[in-house]
Structure formats: C-alpha cells, structure tokens
Amino acid sequence: MLQHWHPLCPARRVRRKPLEIQLAGQSLVVFRTKSGDVGVLDNVCPHRRMKLSCGHVTEDAVVCPYHGWAFDCEGNGTSPGTPRLHCTTTAFEVVEKHGFVWARLKNSLTEFPVLDEPGFTVVRPVEQRIQAPLELVLDNFTEVEHAATVHRFIGYSLGGMHRVTSIVAASADRVSGDNRGPQKPVPAIVRWMFGIPKGAEFHWEWITRFSPVHTRYDEFWTSQDSDQPLGVRGRIYAFFVPIDTTSTRLVIFAAFRLPWAGWFNQICLTFREIARQMVRFEIRQDMRMIEQLADTRTEMEGMKLSRFDRTLGLHRERISRVYRNAAQTDSEASVFRVEASVRLNHREQVRHEDP
Ligand code: FES
Ligand SMILES: [Fe+2]
Structure with a gap:
C-alpha cells in the first residue's frame, strides 16, 4: 500500500x-x-x-x-x-x-492522483479520524441511502428515497455511481446560499479510484425535468487513508463553482468558510454513525444488501487487487496484514434499476 x-x-x-x-x-x-x-x-x-x-x-x-x-x-x-x-x-x-x-x-510507479478543480473555489482541506476499517468507511461514503437519515443538508428526503435512481458502473480500476432524486428539505438560508430551487433534484455522482483509495464527487441540482445544473456545484475529493486495520483517516478536498464568484469576492470568502464548516459537520455525522457499527469486520457475508449497496463488492475486489496487492513488498506485508476476506458476489456491469 x-x-x-x-x-x-x-x-x-x-x-x-x-x-x-x-x-x-x-x-x-x-x-x-x-x-x-x-x-x-x-x-x-x-x-x-x-x-x-x-x-x-x-x-x-x-x-x-x-x-x-x-x-x-x-x-x-x-x-x-x-x-x-x-x-x-x-x-x-x-x-x-x-x-x-x-x-x-521510493521507486514506485504509481501516479499522483489528479485533483481537477479549474474554475472552482477551493476550501481548506478537512481531516477526520474515523474508528473503523477502510472498507467500512468507503462503504458509507459511496452509498446515498444513509444521507436521508444521517445528514442535515446533503442528500435526499426519506419520503422520496424510493424515487432515487442509482446507476453503478465499474472497470478494472474504478467504480462510479450516478444518483438522482428529490433534494431533502433544508433551511431557506442554505437554499439561498447554494441557489437550490424549490422541488429541485439533487445529483450525486462519484468515481472511486484505488491508487490510493479516493473518491471524486460531483454534486449539483437541477429542476425535475432538466439536466441543466442550477446554482452552486460541488466537487469534492475524499481520500480514505488507512491508519491501521481498525481506523481510517479521511482527508477531504472540497471546491465549489459559484455563479456569483466574479461579482463579490468577499461573499466567496464567507461562503468558503461556511461551506467548509458544513462539510465538517456532515462528516462528523458520518463518523458518529460509522463508529456505532455493531460489527466492524469487513466481510460482506451475512449482510442483507439493498439496491444502494452495489458498490460494496466491487470496492473490496479493487481494494484487494489494486490497492493492497500492487507490487506489495515483503516488509509491507509484515506490517499490515490484510484481514478482509473478499467475496466477489456482485456482477460487474452497468445496471440501471428503477425502484
Ligand atoms: S541512536 Fe537511535 S537508538 Fe541509538
Ligand atoms: Fe454521509
């Protein structure tokens, strides 16, 4: 690794x-x-x-x-x-x-991860230590079902979850998810700040890569009958860094495209800090939930998975093959024993499932 x-x-x-x-x-x-x-x-x-x-x-x-x-x-x-x-x-x-x-x-052949954010306003990175293994943290950050219940600002309304569409695609070294559904109710000030129209659809698109394990999120809103983004767009990179077999450091690089950025720079500064605090707040909600898991084994055996959990098996296979095993040295293997036993029971194909 x-x-x-x-x-x-x-x-x-x-x-x-x-x-x-x-x-x-x-x-x-x-x-x-x-x-x-x-x-x-x-x-x-x-x-x-x-x-x-x-x-x-x-x-x-x-x-x-x-x-x-x-x-x-x-x-x-x-x-x-x-x-x-x-x-x-x-x-x-x-x-x-x-x-x-x-x-x-030294002398590794891996590529430096690309953080592509031209035209976006970058906020200061956020770090959070989470007491759970890498796989379980990534599981949380690449499914949308929990956002309805765990999050305050991000995600879908619980009553509208059945309308959320979730498309998963995978190739040898990446897994992507496209999700779309009704935005959950948020305070008027947040709607104003992010330019979220009433009755908006929230789009949550991500791509996870495995060298190192990190996910790029694109977050934006549209009206119900259009694909044209409205208001602020978010581009967020989350790096899932294993501290050891039981804990993970999450490092978040967040950036936003602001329609009014050129108008009033002071607003952008204020926006940046507020947006950063919102990201921190929401990550803490994830942390609180993940750290209450009754069982922190990474095996999927015995889990009753839903249509929102298709990425779990795809991720485990790539973490094992691309991330943990790529040219692993003997000394590395001795300091970090892979405990996950991987079950590949998810078919790797593009699927579009309407509820
Ligand atoms: S100089 Fe480091 S242990 Fe002696
Ligand atoms: Fe979350």
Missing part, C-alpha cells in the same frame, strides 16, 4: 519538531529541515529502534534522541560515536501539494 501517494498531514503542521504519522500500520516520522525540505522516514532508528519522532531536527537531519545518530531526508545516517559507520533508514518520496504533505515509497 505504501507505494501509492497518500496525503499524510497538512503541510502547515510540519515544522522543525518531528511528527509521528501512522500510515497502514506503519509509523513514519515527518519533519522539515532548515532549508524547508520535508523528510518522511521510517520512524524506527536502525540502531536500537528508538522513535525518531522523539528526537529533534538539526540543519538538514532528524536526530535520534537516544544516541544521537542523525538521518537526512534521503535516509542517510551518521553516528557521532562511529563516524565511519554506514547506516541508512527507509526514506519516502515526498510532495507538498494542495496544502498537504504526500508520500510514497
């Missing part, structure tokens, strides 16, 4: 003091050198296994607090007591982009 580009932490949090970040069961140390470069290393000192994140940063290296060995961003180490000793630790390839530090194992 570590060969995929993952968002580790907001770039502004990476200062001279080293940080410990968990990724897929492995502890990493993230630090910034005096010249501003960011280093991401295995957080275990190769000498006698002290956490490097307990140390400090000198000019260009993180220094282990135990015996003072120092490691630069490339993982090259020096020992003050034995200057001719050769030692190295695993160093990751690092990129700072979209306000985050991203890392992957």
Whole structure:
C-alpha cells in the first residue's frame, strides 16, 4: 500500500519538531529541515529502534534522541560515536501539494492522483479520524441511502428515497455511481446560499479510484425535468487513508463553482468558510454513525444488501487487487496484514434499476 501517494498531514503542521504519522500500520516520522525540505522516514532508528519522532531536527537531519545518530531526508545516517559507520533508514518520496504533505515509497510507479478543480473555489482541506476499517468507511461514503437519515443538508428526503435512481458502473480500476432524486428539505438560508430551487433534484455522482483509495464527487441540482445544473456545484475529493486495520483517516478536498464568484469576492470568502464548516459537520455525522457499527469486520457475508449497496463488492475486489496487492513488498506485508476476506458476489456491469 505504501507505494501509492497518500496525503499524510497538512503541510502547515510540519515544522522543525518531528511528527509521528501512522500510515497502514506503519509509523513514519515527518519533519522539515532548515532549508524547508520535508523528510518522511521510517520512524524506527536502525540502531536500537528508538522513535525518531522523539528526537529533534538539526540543519538538514532528524536526530535520534537516544544516541544521537542523525538521518537526512534521503535516509542517510551518521553516528557521532562511529563516524565511519554506514547506516541508512527507509526514506519516502515526498510532495507538498494542495496544502498537504504526500508520500510514497521510493521507486514506485504509481501516479499522483489528479485533483481537477479549474474554475472552482477551493476550501481548506478537512481531516477526520474515523474508528473503523477502510472498507467500512468507503462503504458509507459511496452509498446515498444513509444521507436521508444521517445528514442535515446533503442528500435526499426519506419520503422520496424510493424515487432515487442509482446507476453503478465499474472497470478494472474504478467504480462510479450516478444518483438522482428529490433534494431533502433544508433551511431557506442554505437554499439561498447554494441557489437550490424549490422541488429541485439533487445529483450525486462519484468515481472511486484505488491508487490510493479516493473518491471524486460531483454534486449539483437541477429542476425535475432538466439536466441543466442550477446554482452552486460541488466537487469534492475524499481520500480514505488507512491508519491501521481498525481506523481510517479521511482527508477531504472540497471546491465549489459559484455563479456569483466574479461579482463579490468577499461573499466567496464567507461562503468558503461556511461551506467548509458544513462539510465538517456532515462528516462528523458520518463518523458518529460509522463508529456505532455493531460489527466492524469487513466481510460482506451475512449482510442483507439493498439496491444502494452495489458498490460494496466491487470496492473490496479493487481494494484487494489494486490497492493492497500492487507490487506489495515483503516488509509491507509484515506490517499490515490484510484481514478482509473478499467475496466477489456482485456482477460487474452497468445496471440501471428503477425502484
Ligand atoms: S537508538 Fe537511535 S541512536 Fe541509538
Ligand atoms: Fe454521509
């Protein structure tokens, strides 16, 4: 898994003091050198296994607090007591982009995920730790049935759920969903802010890719008898980053296309912050619900699935094949044991099911 580009932490949090970040069961140390470069290393000192994140940063290296060995961003180490000793630790390839530090194992062939948002107003990223495995978090964020009951602003009205159409399509490395139905009632101020007409249809379209596991959402409204988007459009990217086998870090990059953006920039600033708080609020509702699951095994056996759950099996197969197994190294396999037993009982085909 570590060969995929993952968002580790907001770039502004990476200062001279080293940080410990968990990724897929492995502890990493993230630090910034005096010249501003960011280093991401295995957080275990190769000498006698002290956490490097307990140390400090000198000019260009993180220094282990135990015996003072120092490691630069490339993982090259020096020992003050034995200057001719050769030692190295695993160093990751690092990129700072979209306000985050991203890392992957060196010499990997994976592509950096595309965040395509030209013409959109970008809001500050949102992070949330959820106490559930990756599969169960992704299950929640790629089905619309819960939105009627769990969410305040996003999604369909409960009484209109039977009218919601849900189309799922899949290829070898992605799964997409197109959903359309009656918008749930929201406060008038929200309708005004987002330009949602009365009786509007809410469109919720997503594509999930698996290197790393992330979903792009396109959210917009139309009138009932048209496909012409009205008001604000949302484009949201959610990255599902496994901390370990029982918890997941959700990283959200949200952007909005505002019809009035050119008119009054101050409104856009205000809108940005309000929209960010709404995204945070809704994600917390998801978190509260997911963390109450009676059983956090990822197997689908025994679940009574509905027409909104077609993605579950498709996702598990791709997580297993594309995300977990792609060129997995022995050391990775030893730090993160895949617990999911995958049952592929969902046919992979485009289906359009009217209720
Ligand atoms: S354990 Fe790190 S220098 Fe000894
Ligand atoms: Fe949700």
